[in-house]
Amino acid sequence: MWKSVSQVLADQFGAYYNIKSKDKVHTGEMHESWVIDDGLQPVFVKTNEKSFRSMFRAEADQLELLAKTNTVAVPRVYGIGCSQNHSFLLLEYLDLQDNAAETLAKFGETLAKLHQIQGPERYGLDFDTWLGPVYQPNEWQENWATFFSEQRIGWQLQICKEKGIEFGDIQAIVDKVANKLAKHKPQPSLLHGNLWIENCATANGTTITYDPACYWGDRECDLAFTELFEPFPEEFYTNYDRTFPLEKDYIERKPLYQLYYLLNFSHRFKGHYVALTRKLVQLILNDEI
Known part of the structure; x- marks a missing residue:
């Protein structure tokens, strides 16, 4: 899966994304989530079985729809993709803090x-x-x-x-x-x-x-x-x-x-x-x- 993630990010950033670290983070009910880093650009990754690609596509489309309004702030979408057994959603990594x-x-x-x-x-x-x-x-x-x-x-x-x-x-x-x-x-x-x-x-x-x-x-x-x-x-x-x-x-x-x-x-x-x-x-x- 991670090779597929790197390829999608390479297309997004215009240079090969060499994953140097992967840290699993707490998630909600359904997906596994990770923060990956190539030493320059950390990325937030949601993963699940391949059948969840349509859900990730819908989430990406909604975030982009909200972003285009130039009102509420949402994570930037870097892409979605699949490997042989998994689907994934790639988002901007943000250092989130408790609500102020x-x-x-x-x-x-x-x-x-x-x-x-x-x-x-x-x-x-x-x-x-x-x-x-x-x-x-x-x-x-x-x-x-x-x-x-x-x-x-x-x-x-x-x-x-x-x-x-x-x-x-x-x-x-x-x-x-x-x-x-x-x-x-x-x-x-x-x-x-x-x-x-x-x-x-x-x-x-x-x-x-x-x-x-x-x-x-x-x-x-x-x-x-x-x-x-x-x-x-x-x-x-x-x-x-x-x-x-x-x-x-x-x-x-x-x-x-x-x-x-x-x-x-x-x-x-x-x-x-x-x-x-x-x-x-x-x-x-x-x-x-």
Whole structure:
């Protein structure tokens, strides 16, 4: 595999990349990750079985899509490739530090500028993506309530059911969510899609974000996820709202958008996420939120 990695990097840098060191680093649920170095240019490498090439391609395409907006900072993509048994994604190595409150505060304005970019007048993306290790369909839809209730909530409920976790009648839940969003017609924004504190870090005085799950949708989805587990500093939200004010009834839709992420966490991690999700579903069904 490493010979293939060197070749892709040689094409990128214009000179043969002679790997002098390889250090395995802590990773998430799916991939192995390494930092390699030729003595001049360290590179971050994600690896997995060859069948994961399409996932790496989607991640690379999303990072490049976000980078082209000249708003949020993301790692530069050096390339993807395959060897006989492996696939890999090559990214800029960044010396990531713990999130700093000051840089996260500035990130509020940066995220707002991403969300202000004009795009298609519909919801979805030209290709499907993944939320963590879970496939995320992005078929284009003209109606936001239909897109979110079916391709987000309904999709995750079905995955939960297949894994033995049920929250009630799927169609009833989907219909309730669609009904609550029926009058909401947001301007489509390009979303990071997987924006929580674990997917942000500080490098060179700037918030870097990674592991996206992009699509064109309601910007409130990104904000809702930032508030779900460990909220960003208050200054982040102040700067966001100053740059691109949120609608006052965002607070009413926030639980619906957070449900998507809780469903995703329920079948990935189970435990208390299932209890939290079950409580939220009942509140939504009973019109208590």
